[in-house]
Amino acid sequence: MAKKVKADASGQPFQYPLKREYKEPDWTRLPGYKGVSKGQWESALWQRQHSAKNLKDLKDAFGPFLTDDLAEEIVRDQKEKATMSLLIPPQMLNCMNEKNLKNDPVRRYMIPMSSDRHTEWPNHPKASRDSLHESEMWASEGLTHRYPTKVLAEMIATCPQYCGHCTRMDLVGNSVPQVEKHKFAAPPKERYEAMLDYLRKTPSVRDVVVSGGDIANVPIAQLEAFVLALMDIPNIRD
Numbered sequence: 001m002a003k004k005v006k007a008d009a010s011g012q013p014f015q016y017p018l019k020r021e022y023k024e025p026d027w028t029r030l031p032g033y034k035g036v037s038k039g040q041w042e043s044a045l046w047q048r049q050h051s052a053k054n055l056k057d058l059k060d061a062f063g064p065f066l067t068d069d070l071a072e073e074i075v076r077d078q079k080e081k082a083t084m085s086l087l088i089p090p091q092m093l094n095c096m097n098e099k100n101l102k103n104d105p106v107r108r109y110m111i112p113m114s115s116d117r118h119t120e121w122p123n124h125p126k127a128s129r130d131s132l133h134e135s136e137m138w139a140s141e142g143l144t145h146r147y148p149t150k151v152l153a154e155m156i157a158t159c160p161q162y163c164g165h166c167t168r169m170d171l172v173g174n175s176v177p178q179v180e181k182h183k184f185a186a187p188p189k190e191r192y193e194a195m196l197d198y199l200r201k202t203p204s205v206r207d208v209v210v211s212g213g214d215i216a217n218v219p220i221a222q223l224e225a226f227v228l229a230l231m232d233i234p235n236i237r238d
């Protein structure tokens with residue numbers, strides 16, 4: 001007899017439609033960004049240089065809004081359950097409701113407390129290292145050839161921020177106590193050349209998904225050279 005499953009409509013933590021105006025919140029309300037000019041805030045480089053990587057950076061950004069019990073639980077989560085290291089740009093911190101950080105859905109997603117997680121399934125029950133089995137299908141390091149006409153090129157193993165649900169947690173980001181991250185063995189230029197060589201010899205492939213990590217972190221000269229070389233391969237069309 002089929003097992004009866006009890007429906008569990010989890011509470012929606014975010015209320016739609018928005019009750020406030022749909023615009024970027026004023027970042028100068030947060031203690032760490034009081035003196036930050038519009039020019040600095042809108043600079044991708046400034047955002048990158050001021051991304052929060054640890055508890056101290058979070059405390060600097062939120063000041064007293066980050067309570068001690070919340071801070072302790074974030075540290076515990078990083079030590080005991082997290083599969084991704086902390087990296088959050090100021091723009092993302094600015095999306096959080098500093099007056100109710102504990103219940104803020106963006107905070108819960110990006111910087112979980114230990115008690116936010118399900119006791120039996122702290123992560124998705126099917127979450128595992130390389131859960132999509134991409135590296136098993138590497139034609140060259142970082143180039144997944146799963147479908148006849150399509151490949152995925154993992155250019156880089158970093159992102160501007162690290163999301164807790166990442167299906168590439170095997171590779172992406174810094175190591176955490178739960179996951180010693182896989183490191184690409186070859187340097188980037190060698191890997192890119194090996195990918196291009198494979199694609200030149202494999203005319204069945206016409207579609208290349210250029211990905212990572214996040215290609216926003218690939219130096220533009222390297223990315224441009226790679227994409228131009230792809231476009232020179234006659235079989236690559238998409």
Ligand code: SF4
Pocket residue numbers: 158159161162163165166167168172212213214
């Ligand atoms: S690869 Fe995507 S999901 Fe994973 S950390 Fe980077 S942005 Fe987030």
